[in-house]
Amino acid sequence: MTVIALLSVAPVTEDSMAEDVADAVAALDEAGVAYETNPMGTVIETDDIGTLLDAVQAAHEAVDGDRVSTFLKIDDKRASDQRAFEKVDAVEEALGRPATSHQDPDDG
Template sequence: MTVIALLSVAPVTEDSMAADVADAVAALEDFDVSYETNPMGTVIEAEDVDTLLAAVAAAHKAVDADRVSTFLKVDDKRTDDRPATEKVDAVERELGRPARSDRE
């Protein structure tokens, strides 16, 4: 099975969160997960939910702040082993083009 999640971990602060977010993303390296960070969070893919949740807990704990906000959305499709990239590929097939704009 493949478990996919959208994770956002951030300190509650008015200052830049980049260093703290980097700490959270770096914590994922200790786990057997693949991930891709985007402006709104990090998409994580794991073979099972236990691995995914352990990685998420580590990312949350990696942020050294007085207050940390973590958002997690999990897609645990238990009868399918297709990777997360297949979801984007399917949308792009329907669009007939890449699922992004040309604007920078």
């Protein structure tokens, strides 16, 4: 079984959240889970739901703030062990190209 989740943890603030997000990501390192951070959140991959939830709790608690917002979306695929990269590979195969675009908005 593979459990894949999209996690976003951030303090509710108008200031930069980079240091707080870095604290949450560091907590994922300490939890020993596989993850990939992107501009909108972090994708976590574990073998079981318990490990995932422990890692999410650690990331949530790592953010120091008066108010912390955490969003979690879980894909608990119980019938197979499809990894996160394999999901992306399947989309790219159907698309016929890499599923990325690195367009710079300043390039016009």
